[in-house]
Amino acid sequence: MSAHSSAADEFNALPPHVWPRHARREEDGVVTIAGVPLPDIAAEFGTPVLVVDEDDFRSRCRDMVQAFGGDQNVHYAAKAFMTTHLVTWVEEEGLNLDVASHGELDVALRADFPPARITAHGNNKSDDFLRRCVSSGVGHVVLDSNQELERLNRIAGELSAVQDVLVRVKPGIEAHTHEFIATSHEDQKFGFSLASGSAYEAAVRCVESENLKLVGLHCHVGSQVFDAEGFSLAAERVLTLYERLIQELDLDTEEFNLLDLGGGYGIAYTNDDRPLDVPKVAHALRAKVQEHAQELGIDPPMMAIEPGRAIAGPSTVTMYTVGTVKDVHYEDRKTRRYISIDGGISDNIRPALYGAEYDARLVNRFTDSDVTLSRLVGSHCEAGDILVHNAYYPSDIEPGDLITLAATGAYCWSMSSRYNMMGRPAIVAVRGGQARLLVRRETVDDFLALEV
């Protein structure tokens, strides 16, 4: 049936805006990334396994730099996906690095990332974390509360240092995205309110603090944002505060000159998603900042952004082996096929946590089968362990087939657990036809090593 062939053809395709840049389906039906056949990776390293297209990751670093006009303007958000290797790639591409915890700072420093190019985030930085920031020479600390401001000033004083800081501002803009990952409205834990004046007051307090140097303002409108308007409006609002501070506090714009607009650039998880057009957004943002600065009669500040997902997300795929296939009846006379793979919510909590959707493909062969309403589920002892709720998959998928989800680079490994004592997947990088193990698979020995 032509309808079937067409469905199969569609399933054999790899949507280029979702899959890594060097992924392709070869003539024998096998999917390769950077020339490495995925079934070879499964055979050598086992499944589930994350495969990172290193040149994809690096090229997205460079695209961001080009769009935003300089590598110092782009900070990779380590929380999205962090190993010392990835930190090294970010360093080699010249980007700055954002860390959101003491642990992330430690990993960055262990990877020899230059501290001066690190910005430290977090709503609840401990004294130890702040002390480490100052003592290691972290470039910027983004201040999130008055208590933290006082603490950092004291700690920097104890270390006879002056720490460069940004004040995190809540511009009061609600980006159109999933509730859980919206971060710019007022009723959330991060930052100082613009509307209430507390952001202004915090900036004043920084200027008055002997061991802090206010170098700029920070804001973040949300995550997985597809609407450029939110970034633009936030930039305008924060720039207005920036100008007010310059005027009222007589600040030196040689030192106070940074507008950090955060991250949140949406990527495509499925064929239907259209990723944010980054060069277009960058152009619009820069124009907006220029224009609004001109209106305010000031020099435009430097602009920084903090992509994590937009760099790491599309670079990586997760490959699984099919274990069981079972047809289940639901409602009257309807059948849904449950395809179980050898991973699940332990290596990808996003569908359960955020309702996230993913593009899944067979990667070990072509299919010319018709399709069946299917649900892709994991191996956990939990009914909610679902990776793809409803999709039409080829009816010939069977145990032993390799199914791969695209765009799993961001917030999959970084949020992964050991639920059901299933070890975290290995991470393999591919480049120029070569596969390289970055992180080995966790084992029961690793779990038991923590026991006393």
Place this chain on the structure above:
Amino acid sequence: MSAHSSAADEFNALPPHVWPRHARREEDGVVTIAGVPLPDIAAEFGTPVLVVDEDDFRSRCRDMVQAFGGDQNVHYAAKAFMTTHLVTWVEEEGLNLDVASHGELDVALRADFPPARITAHGNNKSDDFLRRCVSSGVGHVVLDSNQELERLNRIAGELSAVQDVLVRVKPGIEAHTHEFIATSHEDQKFGFSLASGSAYEAAVRCVESENLKLVGLHCHVGSQVFDAEGFSLAAERVLTLYERLIQELDLDTEEFNLLDLGGGYGIAYTNDDRPLDVPKVAHALRAKVQEHAQELGIDPPMMAIEPGRAIAGPSTVTMYTVGTVKDVHYEDRKTRRYISIDGGISDNIRPALYGAEYDARLVNRFTDSDVTLSRLVGSHCEAGDILVHNAYYPSDIEPGDLITLAATGAYCWSMSSRYNMMGRPAIVAVRGGQARLLVRRETVDDFLALEV
């Protein structure tokens, strides 16, 4: 104001149906568990830290045994909370053990749990897992699909063994609980449908399989269930299938004599919750099985149950240190206080994943303060990192205070992640005035040990 004192008094209390059995607030205002002051544990082991009341855990094991009439009837579900120590306690109390993955089986065997008392679950057991079950002499394997049935028969044959099995039946009952953790309706991944006849057919296939011995039937109506009616109805339905199999296949009830009714016994997470009355449910279930067996003219089978949460959940608390306190405006003129603690969704994903609620208390001191609408949030770089969405907490909570969440024994540590490179908490057991470290805190060295 008396209203304030009353709110404070309420906050000083520890609801006994939520907190561990040996938790109490001492005269100096400090909370102890099994005689060990929680602030001492914070000082020695740091925070966040899980504190297990060992005698609480053990006593709940014994309560279950007493309610269900024998230790062989009660299987502790390891997935809820598993370390080799906890497995040893379960063994010492005489209970059986349920494992849901190869990893859980490995940990159980490493703890020298007797294999004959282990039951193996899972919707997607690998060949390796099944082989390990047979070769180690696991008591029961619960079959979940036809593919698995064939696989296990083949593997048992290769090992010249006959494996005792149960068939997992979907009785078609929807327990009233949160959607994510309902597991007994038809449209889910586990088991064989009763209504469609596939459970019957699977049982027939077991009987016909040379290397499998059908010893009983299994079902599971859901998780965190408060309505005993679901268990009872499931028991009745599965018993009807049991009787039919005996009659039609002429089965020997010396061998085919087990009805495993799974877990799902709801516990109290907050003061408003009323935990399931386990002795009452046990009595009703046993009566129902007796009565229905009599109606069917058969001897009642042995009954097994699989509590995990009901044993582990209330035994354990998670203690955090307050880092920052910040008032945030929302809507017009309303204020919400954000209290940040030094953990979050990495050590307890349940509020974000299931909308779970928790009882939080100050444990280092009394309070006589009035109360403020508050939100308890974690330290992760994520707006959804919320442990308690809305609660009135004492207005005098400040950085350095110790806040503890009760009933965190089940599905907190077992689902914990390393998000933001925050190490998993330590686990400390308390008993008879002594604290003992069971699992040490994870560090960045542990993360980097996996790197190649």
